[in-house]
Amino acid sequence: MRIGIIGLPGSGKTTVFNALTRGTAQSGSFGGNRSANIGVAHVPDERLDRLTEIFKPKRTVPAEVTYVDLPGAHSADSADLFSGEALGHLQRVDALLHVVRAFDDPSVPHALGDIDHRRDIEKVNFDVLFADISLLERRIERIRDGMKGLKSQERVQAGKNIEVLQALQAEMEDGTAAREKGFSEEELAAISDTFLLSRLPLLVALNVGEDDLGRAEELETELAGLVSGNNSGGAVLCGRLEEELAQMSPEEEAEMRSGLEAGESGLERMIRLSYSVLGLISFLTVGEDEVRAWTIAExxxxxxxxxxxxxxxxxxxxxxxxxxxxxxxxxxxxxxxxxxxxxxxxxxxxxxxxxxxxxxxxxx
Ligand SMILES: Nc1nc2c(ncn2[C@@H]2O[C@H](COP(=O)(O)OP(=O)(O)OP(=O)(O)O)[C@@H](O)[C@H]2O)c(=O)[nH]1
Ligand SMILES: [Mg+2]
Missing domain, CATH: 3.10.20.30 (Beta-grasp domain)
Structure with a gap:
């Protein structure tokens, strides 16, 4: 499973990436990372630990999730957030993880001036749709350009495809993400070679400050209301704290967590969310050589x-x-x-x- 991390500049994407992958990629206020970071998280699974104790295999192989942290954009404009380079990375992911800033820190400027996570969720949802609308526009133009060379029957079909794509465009302009739609056979045929960003399942991570962890449950309930569509879901985590904890030994981390009441790790939370939103399960294989978890669709x-x-x-x-x-x-x-x-x-x-x-x- 491969998940692409998106969000406004400075929302904490790289910080959350480090927390999830126990990585040490460079974060920073604005234009943090100029290239994408790619890292692997091991899916925590207690069953695998118990089976390892029983089978004492040569190796234990957990399931993996690959996270792709996009390069920092120059601005909060849709065209910058979803540049050709960004779309190139996102074409190869199974889901989007939108990191939304909710932490308040005067030393980290916000791309839109002030902290407002509801506005940011809506803005990025809109930007995703805008990227798709532009893409459909180009696709329609390309079909039009190619029409002259077609035989009459093919031309009729191309005309139909254009109509279908235009109707889809209109729906997106009204705010419907492709993941919200049940596509007809005809629509599926028309978009078969078009990558639609808004068709990807959407996870939202609300990146709160440490002071807000006490309100995590309340915020999570609010978030559930904001991210309630098909194949989407949200979780609250504190990126910076999770990043620090992820650099510690498991024993230190457990001790810190119980002291901080930080609960289950951000990694576990995100992975559970990913599995449920993407409809995934794990099965296990055991033996003297290897105890291993495998990810499949329900x-x-x-x-x-x-x-x-x-x-x-x-x-x-x-x-x-x-x-x-x-x-x-x-x-x-x-x-x-x-x-x-x-x-x-x-x-x-x-x-x-x-x-x-x-x-x-x-x-x-
Ligand atoms: N106080 C506080 N600061 C945070 C938190 N998460 C991230 N930051 C800080 O915010 C700044 C931006 O974080 P990054 O993780 O680089 O954000 P990004 O979204 O990757 O930024 P770009 O790649 O430039 O778009 C860094 O200075 C982080 O240390 C948090 O939970 N609390
Ligand atoms: Mg970054």
Missing amino acids: DTAAPQAAGAVHSDIERGFIRAETVSYDDFMAAGSMAQARSNGALRQEGRDYVVQDGDIVNFLFSV
Whole structure:
């Protein structure tokens, strides 16, 4: 999973990126980073820790999320926020993470003058739509330019596509993000080679100051009201504090968290949000060599889940030996799980569940 971090200049994107990836990228007020930062976060999963204690594998491999922190924009203009370079990065992500500034700090100027997270959320939502509207505009022009060379039947089809794209443009001008729409077959065909930024799932991180952590729940409720559409969701975190905590050893971090009442880490919070908004789950594989978590979409059938491990296993799929994590822990060992019937033999139609421990049998 790959997530692109967007937001107004100086909203704390790089700070949040560092918190999520335990990174040390350069942050700063305005024009902080001139190039994109790319980093990997390991998905914390207690089940993986318990299974590692039991199987004592050579290695434990958690699921990963890659975060792409966009270069700082020169201004808060839509064209700067979503420049060609920024769009190039965003074309390869599965979701957007919008970092919104709510922290107050006179030493860090705000791109729009004052702190107002509601306005900023609306502004960036609008900028995302504006980027799509401009893109559709260019797409329509390109189809028009190419029409002369077409045969009459193709020209009719091109004309239809233009109509569909124009209708979509009009909807976006009224404020509808592509993620909010159920697309018809015709619309899907017309946009098949058009990248729409507003179609990506949207996570919003409200970057609050340390003083506001006591109000985190209240702010999160407010945020839920502001970010309530399809495939979107929000969480509150304190970027600077999380960045500092992320640089500590796990023991130090845990001690600091309990002292500060900072609760669950920003990383865990964001990852949980990402999984729920993107409709993802993890299944697990175990053995002497490796204990590992794999990320798949909800409602993935066993052969396709096997494809996450290796395409050969999908191709030669025979069946999946499966036990839920809880049943396995209750049984205590694979042998016991097998003898008490908790370990099941599942076929091609089986839909893999979150926390399933799976052994794929295959032949190629
Ligand atoms: N007080 C306070 N300062 C913060 C917080 N988060 C970020 N900052 C500061 O705000 C400034 C900008 O943060 P960055 O993380 O560089 O912001 P950015 O969005 O990456 O900025 P650009 O890349 O220039 O767009 C830095 O000086 C940060 O230390 C916070 O939670 N509290
Ligand atoms: Mg930055």
